[in-house]
Amino acid sequence: MRLSIALLACAVAAPAFAQEQAAPQEAPQEQLFPATLAGHAVLPAFSLIAPPADAPRDLWISGKFTGQSRNETPMSVEGDTGATYGSHKTGISLPFLGQPLQGMSGLAMNRAADGSWFTLTDNGFGRKVNSPDAMLFLHRMQPDFQTGTVTRAETIFLRDPDHKAPFRIANEATDSRYLTGADFDPESIQYLNDEFWIGEEFGPYILRVARDGRLLEVFPTRLDGEILAGPDTDGMLVPAQPGTDFRVQRSGGYEGMALQPETGLLWAMLEKPLLGEDGQPEGDFLRVMTFDTGAGDWTGDSYRFRLTEGATAIGDFNFIDGTRALVIERDNGEGDAAKSCAEGADPAGCYPAPARVKNIVLVDTASRDEQGYIRRIGHVNLLDIADPDGKALPGTSAEGANFSFPFFTIEDVARLDESHIIVANDNNLPFSGGREIGRAADNEFILLSVPELLAAR
Incomplete structure (x- = not known):
């Protein structure tokens, strides 16, 4: 969910480029397309829900393990952004009475019959060790861009009644066996044939989940015939040697997993580069592997996605037709760069690490060079969105300035129609x-008019 790596943009090229030559050492400038704000809706940061009636009592208070020691006093410790981001207080305190709705970490391409979106909440509080009381669930949500509000139509809690998890879960001894953030870190979601397919970071695994939230199957990741593991994979012993004992970086699993229309193929993209034998990143690219949902197995094919200069992670990945797809790429910055801290300044009233790279990139998965790099067609800049009709909600945009989406983790993108995409953030409540x-950042949903981007090839 949190961090990744950076690199040089791979740009627009003639169609013949994909099959005839390797990736160039210096890529030409990629086309930047305009984006116009067409709608804005917010789910307030402090939005909580009650666990199911049969959940263990332990799950009725969440966030008890986010500090240095156990804390069972509700609303007693205010969250902050951490030293890297100025240690700004967020106004919301842990532990929570109930479960937070925070963490919108993926949108499914296929929507529900009523048009609502399936969206995923991640592992809870960012790490395996601090999230054993954070329940895992997904939702049907419907942003209303006329009223600026977001309706939660349904919540589906993930559970393992059939003992499909290949390890001991946090609620192993309970009858309900609800899954928590100590078990999995779900980051990407697709809906197919009345089932959910979830890309997960700890394993990394792909999870097959029934419509009612039951875990049906857990698939480990295979690349070139070998199982990939990370430092948080169950069974990993400490000390472990990066590059030898594990190749997937921490928080480097499936941040984006696209479902290719009419094929049943999942294109699962790792958030960070794999590690080489020396323990260092194998290169400045992200691996993309395909999984056949019908066969329940990896196809053996893998590709590469190149990040632009300054980007450190991807946030989501969704097809818009049979071959073209949208990818969120971002840096680790947070906040308006116009309010960045001067050198040596007290960060209390400024952003020491402001947002500078937040893009929606259009790629063509069928257009690849001989090294497997997927062709980038162009992108829109989420930090420079035109708002001529004043669609931004009050207090979210400076007067006379373009609208910006300057959040740390932007993890949701999908095509709505021929002209519009929907984008949302993960607000990492309360951090x-x-x-x-x-x-604290709200869960914001924005509707963008981007006809030129969606028509580009």
């Missing part, structure tokens, strides 16, 4: 700001 210093 991220981005919109306003001293206030």
Whole structure:
């Protein structure tokens, strides 16, 4: 969910480029397309839900293990953004009475019959060790861009009644066997044939889940015939040697997993580069592997996605037709760069690591060079969105300025129609700001008019 790596953009090229030559050492400038704000809706940061009636009592208070020691006193410790981001307080305190709705970590391409979106909440509080009381669930949500509100139509809690997890889960001894953030870190989601397919980071695994939330199957990751593991894979012993004992970086699993229309293929993209034998990143690219949902197995094919200069992670990945897809790429910055801290300044009233790279990239998965790099067609800049009709909600945009989406983790993108895409953030409650210093980031959904981007080839 949190971090990744950077690199040089791979740009627009003639169609013949994909099959005839290797990736160039210096890529030409990629086309930047305009984006216009067509709608804005918010789910407030402090949005909580009650666990199911049969959940263990332990799960009725969440976030008890986010500090240095256990804390069972509700709302007693205020969250902050951490030293890297100025240690700004967020105004919301842990532990929570109930489960937070925070962490919108993926949108499914296929929507529900009523048009609502299936969206995923991640592992809870960012790490395996601090999230054993954070329940795993997904939702049907419907942003209303006329009223600026978001309706939660349904929540589906993940559970393992049939003992499909290949390890002991946090709630192993309970009858309900609800899954938590100590078990899996779900980051990407697709909906197919009344089932969910979830890309997960700890394993990394692909999870097959029934419509009612039951875990049906767990698939480890295979690349070139070998199982990939990370430092948080169950059974990993400490000390472990990066590059030898594990190749997937921490928080480097499936941040994006696209479902290719009419094929049943999942294109699963790792968030960070794999590690080489020397323990260092194998290169400045991200691996993309395909999984056949019908066969329940990896195809053996893998490709590469190149990040632009300054980007450190991807956030989501969704097809818009049979071959073209949208990818979120981002840096690790948070907040308006116009309010960045001067050198040596007290960060109390400024952003020491502001947002500078937040893009939606259009790629063509059928257009690849001989090294497997997927062709980038162009992108829109989420930090420079036109708003001529004043669609931004009050308090979210400076007067006379273009609208910006300057959040740390932007992890949701999908095509709505021929002209529009929907984008949303993961607000990492209560640890991220981005919109306003001293206030926790809300879960914001934006509707963007991007006809030129969606028509590009």
